[in-house]
Amino acid sequence: MGRTRSALRLVDVADRAGVSLATASRALSGRDGVSEEVADRVREIARELGYVANLHARTLAGGATSTVGLIVHEIDDPYFSEIAGGVVRLAGEQGLMVQICHSGRDPEFELHEIRSLIAHRVGVIIVAGSGYTDPKVQAAAKAELARFQEAGGRVAVIGRHSVTADAVLPDNEEGGAAVAEHLLSLGHRKIVVVAGPQRLTTIADRLAGVARALDAQGMSIDAVPVLHTDFTRNGGAEAAEKILDQVAGTTAILALNDAMAIGVLSTLRSRGVSVPGQISVAGFDDVSVAADLAPSLTTVRLPMAQMGEQVLTMALRPSSTRPRRKSTGHELIVRDSTGPARTRRG
Amino acid sequence: MGRTRSALRLVDVADRAGVSLATASRALSGRDGVSEEVADRVREIARELGYVANLHARTLAGGATSTVGLIVHEIDDPYFSEIAGGVVRLAGEQGLMVQICHSGRDPEFELHEIRSLIAHRVGVIIVAGSGYTDPKVQAAAKAELARFQEAGGRVAVIGRHSVTADAVLPDNEEGGAAVAEHLLSLGHRKIVVVAGPQRLTTIADRLAGVARALDAQGMSIDAVPVLHTDFTRNGGAEAAEKILDQVAGTTAILALNDAMAIGVLSTLRSRGVSVPGQISVAGFDDVSVAADLAPSLTTVRLPMAQMGEQVLTMALRPSSTRPRRKSTGHELIVRDSTGPARTRRG
DNA sequence: CTGAAAGCGCTTACAG
């Protein structure tokens, strides 16, 4: 992109007001050490002229940064767009800008985006996407973020990441246990779990919760088929095809996010399987459309928009000696997509 | 936010490599005028040290800006998150960052966000939200954007806006006509239109298309109830309540976006009205979940992600004497939510 | 091919 030709500068405003650069600067940044009268005149003139400060110059000169970097796996995934909504809304209220980048669930690319945000000298970096179970995968990113923090940058993450930073922790394990218990309590024993990539901590934690609930029933997760596909609508749709073709007797499908559950429902519908009559389906997240599906989706609610606000709020507070952690809580939302397990015969 | 303490600077790299600042700068920006050998050494050292250039300094010194501003009404609305997905993805490939802000469908706030983007010296501003039918409402924003363009900034918009700029034009009128014709061809004559705020050009254009289709049937839009509520799921749900309570004999509801259609479907379901048995429902946009609703939603497809890529592509090309305009095309997607009008008796 | 120097537009000690 080309460069923008010189717009109005602060000197122009200062000249017009008949004051020095320094005074004009103080007046506009609301710093004291200027008489109210002069400050008002400068501000008035700045407004008249339509002056807007060059934030690059301001930041370079030592002013505070006013932009926050937000890394999501994919902004067009409702889980992330709802989180981003919370972040952007709060940022707007605080006069901050937010730079969004995709990691595309690729650690390499995520590292690249982190570097890019650092180059842009954002004051805050928020990592909203899931962490990875293998610390090695994120070692470089972790080092980069740690260095950023040492230099005074603030980092806050959503989920379990290897980097030491303030964190909003979705109730993944508890939620996984809750929804699994729900299915078990309905009498389901032939449950298939439709999961995203094994390397994500989000998946690992939700699965751990499911395992715990099964344990409590004297069942083992090892006896339950877990299909790992894309953590998306299409991943869910594919998994459901596989289940219908290969896993006889399934009475319930537990998808580890709503996107996958939507794909599952779609496949079941097109294959003529009634939900929950023949197979119950549950999801995770409670994206806003979950309530409007037919049948409406039983799921675990995570307060995404609020999580976005919380993670930014944390990042905006000065860093503490020990990183802050905040659990989101969760709520099992029982809707129409789950029902009693059908009995084998009769 | 506080400031970030000094990270590695270009001089550090230059010193380490035993070259001048100028040479180091040339080497890293890939400009020629440096021997390959020296350039390689500098790059190698920069990599080793983990150097990342300060983009504020770079931009201030006259380098090109590498960030694009994107204004959406609301990022957690699937229409916008899909557009944003296209923009962010392409930007990532091009090594650009994107700053997202909400306008919240408030022209005042939109103006504020535009000013903010300009202060950040973005090279490009993309306005993805609908324009306003009353030019006065956006006069200030228009002036601000025009000034930005005169100063060398690039502007591209989605939809009909009063500012003179490159534009991606959604096929709103044609799409409105197509979906209305579809309902008419199914025999519907008692159609109610569920629309968003009248002041948006998106609404005006879609309505104009509907009016044209009605005209062709010798019907007038004036004889068709048009309910203006929020352009959201809840707006649609409320409108549907009103229709069921107050507009007897309705056989089809045409919602002017999918979010509203989802709200309409939800209300009809909870009120026990069968779709399309008793009432047909159609939407507009084809957000990704539209195909997965039950009944799946008849709608007009707009290629949102592609629109995002196109609008950024336009913005990245040098400005032309006459603004470029590109129609999106549209496609009527007939699914299960629309069917023949029920006959009055028997 | 390489370097010394000016300049981008601000902010902030330092004097007064």
Add this chain to the structure above:
DNA sequence: CTGAAAGCGCTTACAG
């Protein structure tokens, strides 16, 4: 309370 000056970290003519 106000101003002159240095400096933030780069890029880019201008010399050599």
